[in-house]
Amino acid sequence: MATNPMHQFEVHRIGPSLSISGVDVSFTNSSLFMLISSILIITFFMIGTRKVNIVPDKIQLLNEIVFNFITKMISDTAGPKAKPYFPFILTIFLFILTLNMIGLLPYAFTVTSQIIITFFLAVVIFIGVTIVGFAKNGIGFLKIFAPSGVPIFLFPIIVAIEIISFLSRPISLSVRLFANMLAGHTMLKVFGGFVVSLGIVGGWLPLSFSVALTALEILVAFLQAYVFAVLSCIYLNDALNMHH
Amino acid sequence: MELEAAKMIGAGLAAIALAGVGVGMGTIFGSYLSAAIRNPSAAQKQFPTLLLGFALTEAIGLFALVIALLILFAF
Numbered sequence A: 001m002a003t004n005p006m007h008q009f010e011v012h013r014i015g016p017s018l019s020i021s022g023v024d025v026s027f028t029n030s031s032l033f034m035l036i037s038s039i040l041i042i043t044f045f046m047i048g049t050r051k052v053n054i055v056p057d058k059i060q061l062l063n064e065i066v067f068n069f070i071t072k073m074i075s076d077t078a079g080p081k082a083k084p085y086f087p088f089i090l091t092i093f094l095f096i097l098t099l100n101m102i103g104l105l106p107y108a109f110t111v112t113s114q115i116i117i118t119f120f121l122a123v124v125i126f127i128g129v130t131i132v133g134f135a136k137n138g139i140g141f142l143k144i145f146a147p148s149g150v151p152i153f154l155f156p157i158i159v160a161i162e163i164i165s166f167l168s169r170p171i172s173l174s175v176r177l178f179a180n181m182l183a184g185h186t187m188l189k190v191f192g193g194f195v196v197s198l199g200i201v202g203g204w205l206p207l208s209f210s211v212a213l214t215a216l217e218i219l220v221a222f223l224q225a226y227v228f229a230v231l232s233c234i235y236l237n238d239a240l241n242m243h244h
Numbered sequence B: 001m002e003l004e005a006a007k008m009i010g011a012g013l014a015a016i017a018l019a020g021v022g023v024g025m026g027t028i029f030g031s032y033l034s035a036a037i038r039n040p041s042a043a044q045k046q047f048p049t050l051l052l053g054f055a056l057t058e059a060i061g062l063f064a065l066v067i068a069l070l071i072l073f074a075f
Helices: A029-048 A058-078 A080-103 A115-145 A155-167 A169-202 A204-240 B003-014 B017-038 B040-074
Strands: none
Touching: A029 A058, A029 A080, A058 A080, A058 A204, A080 A115, A080 A169, A080 A204, A115 A155, A115 A169, A115 A204, A155 A169, A169 A204, A169 B040, A204 B040, B003 B040, B017 B040
16 A cells, blocks of 8 residues: 555445446545535534624634635636625635645545546536526627637637637646646655655655645645636636627 | 557657746746846735746646556556
8 A cells, every 4th residue: 555656546435335227326435525525614614603793703714714815816807797606616615625635634535636526526617607608698608709809811710719728628627626636646645655665764855855745735735726716717707707 | 669668658758748837837937036026015916826827837737747647547
């Protein structure tokens, strides 16, 4: 186990094997960590808003910081029209942030290092944004593929490029998060392996690297959740405020 | 050529993408630093944008890693 840095990404079943019409729905370590993170988020806000004061106590202050952070991010990137989508963006951000952070603990499983999880999240955002775009702008949402001020002979090429770039959004959004988590955790485990194999004589060098890398990974875990949320806001901005 | 050898060469070639990422990283931090030295009072406000750019650029390098892993293990 200590030798293979990819061992940490294995999904395995906890408890009995369940299947509904041929689809395996058993409880896995992935489901367990998603459950833990959801419970953590819910308890955090339950404790914070248990009795709301004008002068907040510590937990309520933390809740307000998170709220203000996301509110400011949404209004900066998508404008006031995106205010109704605040709960969605907040949920996405907190869910990914907790999953990333929990994954950094030893022996924990990183749910966001599974491409199917991040791809599902990205596809939900992609389909949601497309529906919002068509609901708000009608058929005029198709103008997103046709930027204004393009010379007529370039028009077909630009439209093709815009369509490809629109369709590749869920892929780039999901692969970004997945690859960051996969690479970071593999690197941490590889350096951990160096500490073991070099022993007490030379092990302190990779150990100090490992400490520095953990700090970098905490930054990356936060940044990737932030980037995911910001890009969702930018896509929402495209759907809500059409300038073309 | 043997398939295994071709896979190794392909995965190695995928690492060329890191050159672009290096240039991008350098540009981001270099531009931020020169702008921050010219106008230090505006630097704090642009720090989140710097981190956003850093994360987006870093992701490009990791796309190369994903491609290398795909070449090595998926085909």
